[in-house]
Amino acid sequence: MTELPELSGKVALVTGASRGIGYGVAEALVARGDRVCITGRNEDALKEAVEQLGTERAIYVAGKAHDEAHQAVAVERTMEAFGRVDHLINNAGTNPVFGPLADLDLGIARKVFETNVISALGFAQKTWHAWQKDNGGAIVNIASVAGIAPSPFIAAYGVSKAAMINLTQQMAHEFAPKVRVNAIAPAVVKTKFAQALYEGREAEAAAAYPLARLGVPSDIGGAAAFLTSGQSDWITGQTLVIDGGIFLNAGVG
Helix, strand or coil, X not given: CCCCCCCCCCEEEECCCCCHHHHHHHHHHHHCCCEEEEEECCHHHHHHHHHHHCCCCEEEEEXXXXXXXXXXXXXXXXXXXXXXXXXXXXXXXXXXCCCCXXXXXXXXXXXXXXXXXXXXXHHHHHHHHHHHHHHCEEEEEECCHHHCCCCCCCHHHHHHHHHHHHHHHHHHHXXXXXXXXXXXXXXXXXXXXXXXXXXXXXXXXXXXCCCCCCECHHHHHHHHHHHCCHHHCCCCCCEEEECCCHHHHCCCC
């Protein structure tokens, strides 16, 4: 990013943001003038992402999303660097298994929930106590259409995202009126994370969508920017489905 916009005065913490959807969200927020702290496991990838976003506006904290110590450090570093943390975007997630529920390793299921759900709650708790409880703000949880309808062979991921949607509603109720909490449920977005769902067959996969393409990270970034802006001040507890119209095909043989 060569030309940075005027500072908005707002600060966001975006988890799982060295690439993919998380990076797309961070990019959209920086583009409107926010400062951001991004997290992820790969320090080299985070460094590169910060350089692309602009070192004047972005910092990073490397660590595992489900690690409570990492959550605390990420919030503390954001407060130290920028003095506030208005917005939290919970994007960190994992899907390490592909197969039927009947054969699902329960240890892997626990790992999926730790990363996809419990970590989101942990970051939200820490952000709430550090800033939002007294000053307000917004939280956006990145869920999935897999949390709304069955998704064969990625059921553990889908169930975790269904839990995240309910977590969104619970937090929206408890954190009101200071903090608005919403979720975004994307269909397939072209990222390394989702590559197995379209690699080598992108045209075929895209043909199933009424809008004739898969999503890209900026699609989700724009939605997150909206849900953390003043334009969405009367929206909370909602899940915004961004699916290229794929659900329109439900029931069509």
